Amino acid sequence: MKEDYFSFTQRIFSRDTVFEKPEALNGIRVLDIGGFVYGPHIGKVLAQFGAEVIKIEPPFDGDAYRMGFIHGRAWKYSSPLFQCVNTGKYFVTIDFRKPEGKELFMKLAQISDIVIENFRAGIVDAWGIGYSEVSKINPRIIYISCSGYGQFGPLKFFPSQDLIAQTASGIAFKTGFPGKAYKLPDAYGDHLPAMCGAVAVLAALLYRKRTGRGQYIDLSQAECLIRIMHDFTYISVTGKELSNTGNVDPTMSPSGIFKTCDGKFVALAIATDEQFTALLKAMGRTDLATEFESTFDRLKPDSLMKLNEIVEGWVKTKTEREIIKLGMEYRFPVARLLDDVGILDDEWRRERGSVVEVDDEMYGKAVFPGPVAMLHKTPGRIKWLARPVGYHNRYVFKNLLGLSEEEIKKLEKKRVIGYWDNVPGCAPPSYYNIEKDPIFKHGSVGGKDEQES
Amino acid sequence: MSKKVETFSHHLRGKVGYLLRLEENLKTILGSPEGKPEALCDVFVIEASYADFAGAFAASLLGEFGAEVVKIEPPGGDPARKITPWGVNVKGYGIPYLIESRNKQIVELNLKSREGLEKFKKLAAKADVLIETYGPGVFDSLGIGYRQLSEFNPGLIYVAISPYGHYSSRAKEFSKMPSTDLTAQAESGFPSLIGDPAEPEPYNYPLKAGIWAAWYMSGALAAAGALIALYYKRTTGEGQMVDIATHDALPVCNGWPIVSAFTSGKPRDRLGMHDWLFPYPYGYFKCKDGYVTIVTMRNEDFRALLKILGRWDLEDDWKYVTDRLTDDLDRINVLARELEKELQKYTRDELAKKAWEWNIKSARDRLRARGFPFVIKGPTFKEVLEENHWKQRGTFMKVNINGKEVIVPAPFSRCTETPPRLKWTLRE
Numbered sequence: 001m002k003e004d005y006f007s008f009t010q011r012i013f014s015r016d017t018v019f020e021k022p023e024a025l026n027g028i029r030v031l032d033i034g035g036f037v038y039g040p041h042i043g044k045v046l047a048q049f050g051a052e053v054i055k056i057e058p059p060f061d062g063d064a065y066r067m068g069f070i071h072g073r074a075w076k077y078s079s080p081l082f083q084c085v086n087t088g089k090y091f092v093t094i095d096f097r098k099p100e101g102k103e104l105f106m107k108l109a110q111i112s113d114i115v116i117e118n119f120r121a122g123i124v125d126a127w128g129i130g131y132s133e134v135s136k137i138n139p140r141i142i143y144i145s146c147s148g149y150g151q152f153g154p155l156k157f158f159p160s161q162d163l164i165a166q167t168a169s170g171i172a173f174k175t176g177f178p179g180k181a182y183k184l185p186d187a188y189g190d191h192l193p194a195m196c197g198a199v200a201v202l203a204a205l206l207y208r209k210r211t212g213r214g215q216y217i218d219l220s221q222a223e224c225l226i227r228i229m230h231d232f233t234y235i236s237v238t239g240k241e242l243s244n245t246g247n248v249d250p251t252m253s254p255s256g257i258f259k260t261c262d263g264k265f266v267a268l269a270i271a272t273d274e275q276f277t278a279l280l281k282a283m284g285r286t287d288l289a290t291e292f293e294s295t296f297d298r299l300k301p302d303s304l305m306k307l308n309e310i311v312e313g314w315v316k317t318k319t320e321r322e323i324i325k326l327g328m329e330y331r332f333p334v335a336r337l338l339d340d341v342g343i344l345d346d347e348w349r350r351e352r353g354s355v356v357e358v359d360d361e362m363y364g365k366a367v368f369p370g371p372v373a374m375l376h377k378t379p380g381r382i383k384w385l386a387r388p389v390g391y392h393n394r395y396v397f398k399n400l401l402g403l404s405e406e407e408i409k410k411l412e413k414k415r416v417i418g419y420w421d422n423v424p425g426c427a428p429p430s431y432y433n434i435e436k437d438p439i440f441k442h443g444s445v446g447g448k449d450e451q452e453s
Numbered sequence: 454m455s456k457k458v459e460t461f462s463h464h465l466r467g468k469v470g471y472l473l474r475l476e477e478n479l480k481t482i483l484g485s486p487e488g489k490p491e492a493l494c495d496v497f498v499i500e501a502s503y504a505d506f507a508g509a510f511a512a513s514l515l516g517e518f519g520a521e522v523v524k525i526e527p528p529g530g531d532p533a534r535k536i537t538p539w540g541v542n543v544k545g546y547g548i549p550y551l552i553e554s555r556n557k558q559i560v561e562l563n564l565k566s567r568e569g570l571e572k573f574k575k576l577a578a579k580a581d582v583l584i585e586t587y588g589p590g591v592f593d594s595l596g597i598g599y600r601q602l603s604e605f606n607p608g609l610i611y612v613a614i615s616p617y618g619h620y621s622s623r624a625k626e627f628s629k630m631p632s633t634d635l636t637a638q639a640e641s642g643f644p645s646l647i648g649d650p651a652e653p654e655p656y657n658y659p660l661k662a663g664i665w666a667a668w669y670m671s672g673a674l675a676a677a678g679a680l681i682a683l684y685y686k687r688t689t690g691e692g693q694m695v696d697i698a699t700h701d702a703l704p705v706c707n708g709w710p711i712v713s714a715f716t717s718g719k720p721r722d723r724l725g726m727h728d729w730l731f732p733y734p735y736g737y738f739k740c741k742d743g744y745v746t747i748v749t750m751r752n753e754d755f756r757a758l759l760k761i762l763g764r765w766d767l768e769d770d771w772k773y774v775t776d777r778l779t780d781d782l783d784r785i786n787v788l789a790r791e792l793e794k795e796l797q798k799y800t801r802d803e804l805a806k807k808a809w810e811w812n813i814k815s816a817r818d819r820l821r822a823r824g825f826p827f828v829i830k831g832p833t834f835k836e837v838l839e840e841n842h843w844k845q846r847g848t849f850m851k852v853n854i855n856g857k858e859v860i861v862p863a864p865f866s867r868c869t870e871t872p873p874r875l876k877w878t879l880r881e
Contacts, residue, residue, distance in 0.1 A: 009620035024685035071780040080712035174663030185646040195673035202680035207492040215870035236860035250538040267639030272532040299540030335636035339645040339720035348623030354705040369708035373678025377693035
């Protein structure tokens with residue numbers, strides 16, 4: 001007998017065997033020298049699928065995003081948002097502005113495959129660790145510079161950040177009712193460009209696998225956002241601006257967020273003719289079918305608003321549960337609105353593995369987002385959470401570069417490498433005895449024995 | 454003609470000449486994609502997306518990097534052609550479809566007929582990547598699911614994009630439920646975070662993002678997943694299944710809702726114009742002739758902003774970041790009212806210029822304690838189109854559609870070896 005499709009998929013995507021399966025990007029070494037979300041998120045995606053990602057921070061205060069607390073509240077002396085974009089990485093510190101620091105970075109770059117930076121344009125070159133320098137000693141390197149405006153052009157030196165990229169691309173003025181502007185939440189202007197960057201890096205990696213040639217990638221945050229906007233094409237076709245439309249999606253008719261009779265909200269958007277017919281059947285308004293037969297005419301502002309009014313009146317008479325049930329029965333797209341807690345408690349996300357319970361050595365039991373895509377043979381995984389500033393210094397410098405304890409002490413003394421300032425976000429949690437941690441103290445899992453032998 | 458360049462960074466002091474020479478060099482090596490190889494020229498992609506732009510965007514991304522993409526459409530065309538803002542179309546093709554049909558060969562194939570299925574199987578036997586959005590179990594019941602295709606093409610990467618993925622209890626329960634971008638956003642928690650509850654009804658409703666936030670994010674995740682699987686395939690020869698859930702793409706990618714709910718135990722409130730993470734002021738602010746974006750992350754940045762606006766009298770009460778945290782809206786609104794009143798006195802250009810001049814001085818300052826308040830002019834869409842910077846970078850491209858010239862966004866990145874490119878739009 002043929003196996004049911006869902007039991008087949010459940011079996012191949014089983015969460016129980018994730019850590020026994022191979023990793024796709026095994027053997028790829030990545031240097032992640034940026035800060036905040038935009039650059040490090042690329043490193044995180046690669047780390048989830050098996051790349052060895054070394055996050056290099058300035059000594060003592062580290063990445064400024066370590067202090068990125070929601071409403072200023074820390075969790076176990078760290079920022080959960082910082083943890084989110086930095087799971088599964090190695091944390092080392094190097095001060096690039098010191099000659100020894102530059103030398104140390106170059107040694108790492110020589111044995112690495114990918115460098116990710118998201119400083120302002122020109123800064124890595126000013127420090128002497130840009131592509132022009134690194135490619136001299138390692139021509140196979142893939143070097144991605146993530147900046148707001150790109151590496152050339154009149155605005156290239158301009159600083160950028162999630163909100164500034166949203167402004168520069170014009171995406172800022174797409175959300176909300178006319179006369180208002182709301183930002184896209186959850187650093188969308190960082191995460192989407194970062195995913196685009198990950199695609200570019202992976203394409204370059206495949207090219208290198210075939211030809212052995214590395215390259216330089218110039219990624220502009222605002223350009224990535226412009227890439228997903230329809231406004232500019234709309235202007236060139238009609239001569240008018242599309243601007244913001246509140247809760248109406250002008251590409252779908254009817255569409256919007258409607259209040260149900262039990263005071264909840266549902267989102268409903270009809271994209272195709274068959275979904276529209278299904279909705280009319282569910283509403284018992286098949287008489288409207290002839291009036292709104294043509295898809296393009298249905299999308300015209302007047303008919304869209306008229307349909308929206310009809311739907312609004314209909315939704316008001318039903319509960320959220322009834323509407324969703326009707327959507328399933330008749331097959332038109334409708335969904336409940338979830339908030340943060342709703343997402344966390346959503347059972348299917350845990351089954352799916354996108355909300356993962358992790359048991360971390362330093363931070364204990366916690367719930368974190370899983371891998372960005374589910375691959376059945378080489379699943380992504382969260383190996384550990386973020387670590388304090390400079391936690392893996394000895395581990396990386398001893399094992400990868402073969403530095404001795406004396407050499408590391410010398411670098412510490414010159415403040416080329418260093419450890420955390422005792423502030424939330426940078427330091428280890430107060431309950432954790434860092435002095436007994438062999439990876440931090442000796443740079444090896446085996447600890448002292450290995451040192452003595 | 455001498456070129457005057459001002460930077461915001463003390464790191465660049467004394468190195469601008471060197472950097473400009475580098476930039477000239479960069480322009481030539483990054484500038485034009487002509488004559489350069491393509492990263493994915495050995496990859497064959499089949500896109501079978503149906504009224505879904507997540508799949509279309511994923512295939513576009515692979516196509517831009519050189520993959521050969523064949524888009525399978527049902528007879529009469531993909532309904533995605535008719536998904537377009539206010540019904541605006543160019544000869545029957547909607548605007549999003551014009552943008553996302555780049556570098557694709559469009560083939561009509563009836564998957565309900567035996568003939569069509571045979572043709573599809575023949576194509577799939579050669580394919581490296583198959584992207585489909587028909588929902589869990591649909592292709593399997595037609596005999597072209599991952600189980601059947603992987604038997605004669607073990608190297609196939611089967612990218613499934615669906616509302617709830619192809620496994621888990623909810624995927625099974627809702628397998629027949631169609632989805633669009635707005636419903637995906639709703640279950641991703643975006644509308645519960647956007648909007649201002651203090652406004653009158655219906656302006657106080659949860660608000661959707663004005664772009665296809667969920668569809669495009671899912672598409673980017675799918676493309677990344679496909680390339681990771683492809684890398685594994687190039688190492689071992691094995692294909693696999695990649696599963697993307699559009700209703701889950703946003704929270705799994707940014708993780709904020711998950712960790713925020715886990716650590717605080719309650720959902721974040723909608724704060725209107727304010728931000729959860731950054732202290733006030735952070736956001737878009739109305740001024741005389743439009744919007745400016747203001748970002749002041751540190752104490753010194755905010756103090757600098759007060760100096761620029763000539764409101765140093767506020768400094769005493771709002772000195773520290775901790776004074777300006779957004780957890781107490783009543784408190785923040787006291788400052789917000791003062792600042793917003795002040796900003797109304799200036800135009801966008803005046804404010805941006807004031808901040809720019811301050812920042813230039815600040816970058817030259819040896820003590821580096823003057824702060825960098827970022828005040829950026831909020832452009833209109835037409836101003837973005839006219840922006841010289843994007844013109845020089847070639848961010849917008851003109852394509853010819855049946856004799857009509859249309860502007861579409863160019864591929865997003867520049868590469869020295871294998872730049873992504875737009876070769877054509879709409880080829881049947």
